[in-house]
Amino acid sequence: MAMVVFIGALLFLFLAAMPVAFSMGFTSLLLMLMDGKILYGNIAQKMVGGVNSFVILAVPLFLLAGKLLNVGGITDRIFKFCHVCVGFLPGGLGHVNVASSIIFSGMSGTAVSDAAGLGTIEIKAMRNAGYPKGFSSAITAASSTIGPIIPPSLPMVVYGVSAGASIGALFLAGLIPGLLMGLAMMLLMAYFAKKKNYPRGNYPTAKTFFIALKEAFLPLLTPVIIIGGIYQGIFTPTEAAVVAVVYGLLLSGLIYRELNWPTLLQVFRETARDSAVLGLILACATLYGNIIMRAKIPMQVLDFFTSLAHSQWTMLIVLNIFLLIVGAFMETISAITILMPIMLPLLDKFDIDPVHFGVIIVLNLMIGLLTPPFGIVLFVISKIGEVGIIQLTKELLPFIAVLLVVLGLITFFPQIVLWLPSLMYT
Template structure:
């Protein structure tokens, strides 16, 4: 086990891509054990991506990019501004609410940060908010994206753990709403302390106009979740429906997507999907090799020697994932950690749906935590704020996210209520 981890860490340190690090480490371990079979390597790589569920990944990516390339994000922002902009902290609340709504369409934190982020930060600056606060709340609110369905990390976890993606989507709704409320409470506190501006209270006419403009985009998460649990389509088919719906809205209803825009969107989606597909393929090989080497059994015995109950185990998992999330991209972290964590999850009888939400939430916090938080870098570039200044401003938001993490960790009923209500 020590040799296996040493090789993997060494490849990470020399900046070898995650997929190649996992694949090369697996091959080296097979060679050391003298049982390398090239046909088996090919089968394991293909087996990782030869999955109907994994088709949802490029489709949700495409849906998010179609939304970003049209004016739908602006419609969502305007509607949220009318709904909560008059509260103390004004556009800070709009920022959070917009991310919660947009998350029901794209499923990724980076799409939220890159798509809505520029609109949100520009509007907040124009209204008199500081660049560092605008960037911090934009980064923090973007973490809601992969919690509220649809969610790409939930799809990857579902594939890795053999868990219903539909159940995971439902399980993320209450934690996502709880996160949004917690962030808005913090925004209200900071607004009062720093005397931030607020928007004028809108008239009912303004509300109905904004609702009319944003109504069809707002229907996206309802169509996805309703379709899955209405038995109309599967979670993977829901991703295809999301693509068609986003395309029809952007091209034919609002007419803000040009045919010439499709080529860059499709090229970007293909590139990102290929990267994620390679990671998943190599992760499948990696998982098979470490299972054959009985590494999870060694870790199982080690952890069980001092984690005497489920609560202790969950505390350890949270600490480990928070650390991993600061160094590793979300999809990579899930694919690498799941072969190790799943046997422990079963040993301590943690519900796999509850565990999935805990895993994804931890890694979302990692996206805004140095040294390698991807969203942190995206927002730093968009807001033109030094990454160290942005990190300092983010500290209270990270603290409030950790409080929410503890709540969903130790009160599983909050996470499992909706899946259980719908019969999983």
């Protein structure tokens, strides 16, 4: 009975367009009522405990770092540098698009920041060079999904807290899969460039290269500082978020002087608003997780999935299919916070490494950001690129296909994900 109420109430509230945090909260109250009474003290304790965590500090800090880099002239410098490095390849600006996203992902940690920040520059440049607006928008949307895979990653932080996995290990685990995603998209871009005769840029001179490198050198150091600092044990992932914010302020405000006080205050307001929303989701998710554990719903889910799969590999296939469906209907952070209390018993039962699964679940949900009906990146790029949702979805299909190939590789070859973490966390 509890399982029926849990699924029915949650789906009804979602369809009624109630915010995710309130949906989880009301579902928790219903399950409490079924258990006998509402324990108000337990509600307060669990919700406060859900956000009273040192690790959670990384969430607003990485949000702030991404916004600072977006408004401080960093994106322009990264784009120009990538244009010099790979713009001469067939379909040059498509490769620039992907390379820029790979570099920017080492700074922002979110797909929407990449799409909204770099997306405007990339789409405008590609359309001015004669690329179709649908294709320009599609590759921009697809490349933005690299952001939460390559460290730092906001979804990885939330997953690590929910699953009790090492944030540092998750950050390192995403590096190779993120680069694989970029390589796969660039190979697809090369195919389209040859087939449709897309333009390419001129070969850079040594002078042009060094000028672009000089302008982009300090922004390029951001992922090196973050990843290197974590890998060397100089600071924790949460402290790395502080370093990213301070470095972003120095670059945007003092060195490049493109960040003024009104803009900074606006960035702070936006960060506070977004952090409050995420904080409420995490608080309600903690309560929700505690209640469904008491209702033994994860055990029922475990029995159901166990009936579908009897080995680790078949379970991973089932979970991938399930997550691809979920990703089409739910926002990434919400999906992770809702699903992890239910899925943790499955990871234990089938001996699935939580770090390995962390990259799998995030990549699945990134693909979901590109698919209707609720793909956030799909809507953002549709607006920026002035392309209809249906047209953009059609243009995205080849990119979704190559992302599914990468998903298959990291699912069935775990060492792609676990090799780097194993060097540090042994």
